[in-house]
Amino acid sequence: MIEVKNLSFKIGNKHILNTIDLIVNKGELFGILGPNGSGKTTLLKNIAGMVAIQTGEVFIDGMELQKYKTKELAKQMAVLPQLNDAPFSFTVYDAIKLGRYSHQSSLFPSWSKLDEEKVNEAITLTNIQHLKDRNVDELSGGERQLVYLARALAQEAKILLLDEPTNHLDVSHQMDLLELLKKLVVEQELTIIAIFHDLNLASLYCDRVFLLKEGSEVCTDKARNVFKHEQLSEIYDTSLETIHHPVVPKSLITFIPSYLEEIIKDDEQRPFINEHTKDWLVLQTTYPYKTLSSAIIGSGFGWSTTFATLHVDKNYLCDNPVEDMKSNLIKKGYDHTRTIGMMTAASLEDASFKEHIDEQFSLKVMVTAGVSNAVDISQASFFHSDEMKQGTINTWIFIEGMMSEAAFAQSIMTATEAKTKAMQVEEIYDKMSNTLATGTSTDSIVIAASQVGSQFEYAGTITNIGRAIGTCVFEATVESLQKYKRRIRDFR
Numbered sequence: 001m002i003e004v005k006n007l008s009f010k011i012g013n014k015h016i017l018n019t020i021d022l023i024v025n026k027g028e029l030f031g032i033l034g035p036n037g038s039g040k041t042t043l044l045k046n047i048a049g050m051v052a053i054q055t056g057e058v059f060i061d062g063m064e065l066q067k068y069k070t071k072e073l074a075k076q077m078a079v080l081p082q083l084n085d086a087p088f089s090f091t092v093y094d095a096i097k098l099g100r101y102s103h104q105s106s107l108f109p110s111w112s113k114l115d116e117e118k119v120n121e122a123i124t125l126t127n128i129q130h131l132k133d134r135n136v137d138e139l140s141g142g143e144r145q146l147v148y149l150a151r152a153l154a155q156e157a158k159i160l161l162l163d164e165p166t167n168h169l170d171v172s173h174q175m176d177l178l179e180l181l182k183k184l185v186v187e188q189e190l191t192i193i194a195i196f197h198d199l200n201l202a203s204l205y206c207d208r209v210f211l212l213k214e215g216s217e218v219c220t221d222k223a224r225n226v227f228k229h230e231q232l233s234e235i236y237d238t239s240l241e242t243i244h245h246p247v248v249p250k251s252l253i254t255f256i257p258s259y260l261e262e263i264i265k266d267d268e269q270r271p272f273i274n275e276h277t278k279d280w281l282v283l284q285t286t287y288p289y290k291t292l293s294s295a296i297i298g299s300g301f302g303w304s305t306t307f308a309t310l311h312v313d314k315n316y317l318c319d320n321p322v323e324d325m326k327s328n329l330i331k332k333g334y335d336h337t338r339t340i341g342m343m344t345a346a347s348l349e350d351a352s353f354k355e356h357i358d359e360q361f362s363l364k365v366m367v368t369a370g371v372s373n374a375v376d377i378s379q380a381s382f383f384h385s386d387e388m389k390q391g392t393i394n395t396w397i398f399i400e401g402m403m404s405e406a407a408f409a410q411s412i413m414t415a416t417e418a419k420t421k422a423m424q425v426e427e428i429y430d431k432m433s434n435t436l437a438t439g440t441s442t443d444s445i446v447i448a449a450s451q452v453g454s455q456f457e458y459a460g461t462i463t464n465i466g467r468a469i470g471t472c473v474f475e476a477t478v479e480s481l482q483k484y485k486r487r488i489r490d491f492r
């Protein structure tokens, strides 16, 4: 365990560190974060004993740092050089052997079988057997970082101190190095303190982070508790947002380029119909809208400029509808990476549009409805088998406003309730259970927001925007269902 108590440090009259207290536990990967010049390296040098402590104390495993003899301290702790430090001109193997120095007797230094084993173990762990005979000064940054790490492992230090270990490394080498450091922490209970400039890597790999500003502690905690966007924006003096990692439960940060905000604000937004035939219904926007969708193309959260529905035969069967839709979009010249793409067997000529405009926001809703396979979801498990046919209600909702993620989720709820009510009013029945249907087998939805203008934290039925969504979706769905019913009747 490392304990720093009341540590202050001055260079000349300048206060570099102000009364720092921190504890780093055994088996912890601990990150030091902070802007340039905030004192991170100075703190690391104090912990490493590379500068004389002026005020305060540092304890390593309960013993004061100054009481350690050099060799004893080296058995406890290794400091990895920064990549821009001049590399030594030894072979890799000899450089790693230097790590055994602290284990040699000063009077009769001798190279033992154990020394040999430890060097080879370190080489295996860092996976650099192929570099053994190369010169350190001719290695790439990533390779050199592994050699430094191998030397520290050969030293059998239980604590590793690293100053910006991922600096100058490409993304794959950054990941490889951090994966290895994490493995050492988990499997060998090493304690690692590392300075990071890349906040996202720190969030992904550190157990806790320590945030410094102008030599003083701002906070120490798990990254998700430290990564508050107001706090980081202020400390780093830049516009940023915290977001959730899409795959693992970690916080990430992302930056907001101001030039884009300006372009978008300058321009009049509004989705416009680009194409409306019996095969395609395509709306487009000048700038990307933030979207939440269940569509086959562009599902989940994303940003889109094209909203396309392709009409398919009611017996449409394809092994890979996603690829099919993609190639259809490409053939038409649409950028599928910026498209919400849906399919429907319903007639596109029956699409219904509703609009709501007021001082706070404007809203456009489009619905296409085909209910040949309407489903009462409360009965579906008992009456419907896997081979359900397609019947689709596609709902598009465009909002000129800035929506939170909660508002997106609530819009989906609100719109679904409105659609179900429209089906009740139009007496659409589930033919299998003979009960009123709540939807169809393959309904799809997109909520698209310009993210410019009024802010909406919520969009449930208690809010103006939620009520407007409900009304527009209800009316558009009723109208589209009536057109569908008329078409079926006329067809018969």
Ligand SMILES: Nc1ncnc2c1ncn2[C@@H]1O[C@H](COP(=O)(O)OP(=O)(O)OP(=O)(O)O)[C@@H](O)[C@H]1O
Binding pocket: 011, 016, 034, 035, 036, 037, 038, 039, 040, 041, 042, 043
């Ligand atoms: N030898 C020195 N003489 C004078 N000032 C120094 C010296 N070393 C560091 N400083 C000053 O101390 C402050 C903290 O420096 P330090 O290197 O600890 O910051 P840092 O957070 O590691 O910065 P960076 O992220 O840029 O590496 C800076 O203002 C720096 O200019």
